[in-house]
Amino acid sequence: MFATLSDRLASTFKGLRGKGRLSEADIDATAREIRIALLEADVALPVVKDFVAAVKERARGEEVSGALNPAQQVVKIVNEELVAILGGETRRLRYAKTPPTVIMLAGLQGAGKTTLAAKLALWLKDQGHSPMLVAADLQRPNAVTQLQVNGERAGVTVHAPEPGNGVGDPVAVARGGVEEARRTLHDVVIVDTAGRLGLDAELMQQASDIRDAVQPDEVLFVVDAMIGQDAVATAQAFLDGVGYDAVVLTKLDGDARGGAALSIAKMTGKPVMFASSGEKLTDFDLFHPDRMAGRILDMGDMLTLIEQAERTFDKEQALKAAEKLAGGKGEFTLDDFLSQMQQVRKLGSLSKIAGMIPGMSQFKDQLDNFDDREIDRIEAVINSMTPAERANPKLIDGSRRARIAKGSGRAVSDVNTLVDRFFEARKMMESMARGGGMPGMPGMPG
Ligand code: GDP
Numbered sequence: 001m002f003a004t005l006s007d008r009l010a011s012t013f014k015g016l017r018g019k020g021r022l023s024e025a026d027i028d029a030t031a032r033e034i035r036i037a038l039l040e041a042d043v044a045l046p047v048v049k050d051f052v053a054a055v056k057e058r059a060r061g062e063e064v065s066g067a068l069n070p071a072q073q074v075v076k077i078v079n080e081e082l083v084a085i086l087g088g089e090t091r092r093l094r095y096a097k098t099p100p101t102v103i104m105l106a107g108l109q110g111a112g113k114t115t116l117a118a119k120l121a122l123w124l125k126d127q128g129h130s131p132m133l134v135a136a137d138l139q140r141p142n143a144v145t146q147l148q149v150n151g152e153r154a155g156v157t158v159h160a161p162e163p164g165n166g167v168g169d170p171v172a173v174a175r176g177g178v179e180e181a182r183r184t185l186h187d188v189v190i191v192d193t194a195g196r197l198g199l200d201a202e203l204m205q206q207a208s209d210i211r212d213a214v215q216p217d218e219v220l221f222v223v224d225a226m227i228g229q230d231a232v233a234t235a236q237a238f239l240d241g242v243g244y245d246a247v248v249l250t251k252l253d254g255d256a257r258g259g260a261a262l263s264i265a266k267m268t269g270k271p272v273m274f275a276s277s278g279e280k281l282t283d284f285d286l287f288h289p290d291r292m293a294g295r296i297l298d299m300g301d302m303l304t305l306i307e308q309a310e311r312t313f314d315k316e317q318a319l320k321a322a323e324k325l326a327g328g329k330g331e332f333t334l335d336d337f338l339s340q341m342q343q344v345r346k347l348g349s350l351s352k353i354a355g356m357i358p359g360m361s362q363f364k365d366q367l368d369n370f371d372d373r374e375i376d377r378i379e380a381v382i383n384s385m386t387p388a389e390r391a392n393p394k395l396i397d398g399s400r401r402a403r404i405a406k407g408s409g410r411a412v413s414d415v416n417t418l419v420d421r422f423f424e425a426r427k428m429m430e431s432m433a434r435g436g437g438m439p440g441m442p443g444m445p446g
Contacts, residue, residue, distance in 0.1 A: 001225070001252050001253070001254060001255065001256060001257075001258045001261070002041070002257075002258045002295065002296045003255075004040065004041065004257060005037055005038070005040070005041040005257065005258060005296060006295075006296055006297070006298050008033070008036070008037035008040065008041075009034065009037055009078065009296070009297060010297075010298060011033075012030055012033040012034060012037065013071055013074060013075055015029075015030070015033075016030065016070055016071035016074055017071045018071075019070050019071065020070070021070060022059060022070045022074075024060075026070075027056060027059050027060055028056075030055075030059070030074060031052050031055060031056045031059075034051070034052055034055060034078065035048055035052045038051060038052070038259075038262070040257065041257040041258050041259045041262065042228045042229055042256070042257040042258070042259025042260070043259040043262045043263050044229065044232050044259065044263035044266075044267055046266075046267070047085060047262065047263045047266045047267065050085075050266075051081055051085060054081050054084075055074075055077055055078055055081055058077045058081075059073070059074055059077055075297060078297065079293050079294070079297055082262075082289075082292075082293035082296060082297070083289045083290050083293045084289075085262060085263075085265065085266045086261075086262065086265055086272065086287075086289035086292055086293060087265040087266075087271040087272055087287075087289045088271075088289055089289070090286055090287070090288045090289065090290075091246055091271035091272070091273045091287075092273075092286065093218060093273065094217060094218060094245075095187075095188075095217070096217045099182075099186075099187040099188070100132075100178065100181045100182055100186055100187050100188055100189045101187065101188045101189070101217045101218070102178055102188075102189045102191065102214050102215065102216040102217050102218075103120070103188065103189065103190045103191065103216060103217065103218045103219075103220060104174075104190075104191045104193060104207075104210065104211060104214060104216035104218070104219045104220070105117055105190065105191065105192050105193060105220050105222050105248075106193055106195075106207045106219060106220070106221055106222065106238060106242050106244060107195050107221055107222035107223055107234075107238070108195045108196065108197065108198070108199070108223075108224075108234060109139075109140055109194075109195035109196055109197050110195070110197070110224065111195060111222045111223055111224045111250060112222060112224060112250035112251060112276060113137070113192055113193070113195060113222045114137065114143055114146050114147050114150060114192055115150060115250070115276070115279070116222055116248060116250060116274075116276055116284070117133050117147060117150070117151075117190050117192045118133065118147070118150030118151055118153065118154045118156070118281055119154075119276060119281050119282075119283070119284035120190055120274065120284070121133055121151065121154050121156040121190055122154040122155070122156070122281050122282070122284075123284055123285070124188050125154065125155065125156060129187050129188050130185070130186045130187050130188070131156050131157075131186060131187075131188040131189070131190060132156065132157045132158070132159055132177070132180070132181045132184070132186035132188070132189050132190070133147055133151045133156055133157070133158045133159065133190050133192065134158075134159045134160075134173065134174055134177030134178070134181075134189055134190065134191045134192065135147045135148070135158060135159065135160040135161070135173065135177075135192055136170040136171075136173045136174040136177065136191050136192060136193050136194070136210060137170070137192050137193055137194040137195070138161065138168045138169075138170045138173065138194060139170075139194035139195075139196070140194060140195070143192070143194070144160045144161065147160070147192055148160060150281070153281060154281055157184070157186065159173075159176070159177040159180050159181070160173075161173045170193065170194060170206060170210060171206075171209045171210050171213045174191050174193075174210045174213055174214050175213045175214060177189060177191060177214075178191075178214050189214075191210065191214060191216070193206070193207050193210055194206060194207075199234065199237050199241075201241075204237075204238075204241030204242055207238075207241070207242040208241070208242050211242060211243070218245045218246065219242065219243065219244040219245050220244060220245070220246055220247070220248050220273065220274070221235060221238050221239075221242075221244040221246070221247050221248065221270070222247075222248045222250060223235055223247060223248070223249060223250065223260070223264070224250050224251050225249045225250060225251050225252050225254065225256060225258070225260045225261050226251045226254040226256040226260075227256075227260065228256055228257065228259055228260055229259065229260070229263075230260075231260035231263075231264060232260060232263050232264055232267050232268075235247065235264050235267065235268050235270075236267065236268060239268055239270070244270060245270065246270055246271050246272065246273035246274075247264055247265065247268065247270055247271065247272045247273065248272070248273060248274040248275070248276065249261050249264070249272055249274070249275045249276065249287065250275075250276040251276065251277075252275050252276065252277040253277040253278045253283065258296075261275075261292070265289075271287075272287040272289075273286065273287055274286060274287055275287040275292075331426070332425070332426045332430065333390055333391050333392075333393070334382055334385065334389070334390040334391075334393050334422055335382075335390045335391070337382070337422050337425060337426075338378065338379060338382045338390075340425075341375050341378055341379070342375070342379075345375050377410060377414065378418055380408040380409065380410065381404060381405075381408045381410055381414060381415055381418050382418070383408065384403075384404045384407035384408040385400075385404055389404075393419060393422060393423070396415075396419055401415045401416065401419070
């Protein structure tokens, strides 16, 4: 989402590299470039103005004299200012003292509310909560069914009006849902409400009525980050019409320029709490301003990566593999290789992961070609090997390769490539286990 902005800022900083001190003219030129970069990214004008003024003032000030060189200092300032406009601290969900905690979702139709309701429910469930979804969007045909389907995928209970009950009363459904949750000991209730394609008074009224009826602990305004500047206008209208505690940005995986994400917290004074970045139920997390800023500046986002890895990786298996290598108790086998591939797949697309590792975004295009199907092919080939071959790949001679190719429906050349790749990976794993670091991996930018 922030590719163009990242590139622009990177080239701005590049221009400062090697400078012993920044002249007034350097600072002016840098400020101008940052201004253009932000405007091109669709950031709201008042936000851009404040941002540039703050950077300029700080760059001119005494800050430029410490241990960092001027270019690093400017990156640091821009980073800190980005974190500030993104809302500063991570805003976490506030739970009610007496359960259930009631969370109400509001936003336009198509913002991604229904999808988000299920994502949030799954996220809560993963943290040990027992959430219930309430389908109070009775406006959009299918919204109830969609929530039921998504709820089922997330493995959470959905409270919905009885089918055939006509249009129904969303306020009554919402209220009934909260009562049901209290009775059945669900500790969090997520109320999905109706949206329209555009703003209208009736929509605002309905949302306000539901809010008054269920007294939510958190009202979350859900907005599609792809709608650019309109996101800010819509956010303002909902703030005036319904009111909310925090914002949820959806579709951050899209290729919009990201201005909405950068403007909304500052313009509304409400923090962004969650971000949704894909169609899968797990493409969802707390929004961390510092990490987002780091990602925009392409300084990597190791924390997010580590957290995601922890969430999806099979820790036991990873530990076993690591112990095996470190203790010299065995060799990295094709079974380990396959399980690593499968772990990587659980993390999401490789190009997405690459975006979070410092310096890796340059390989994005290559990684885009390495897709899920590639892993399927590798899996098919490895599954056609005997256990002995997988444990000791050196056994795999010409005639075995032909048999494996036939069994997996692949060409012999595919088997050859895989075996070569495996031996390369093993070499790398062994050198890492000896503490040699990852060969060919560029370090953090200076
Ligand atoms: P609602 O009308 O606000 O309930 O919106 P929906 O939940 O029905 O979402 C509208 C569309 O956006 C659906 O096609 C979703 O699959 C899609 N969608 C929702 N969240 C995301 C996201 O984070 N990324 C992408 N790419 N699509 C999303």
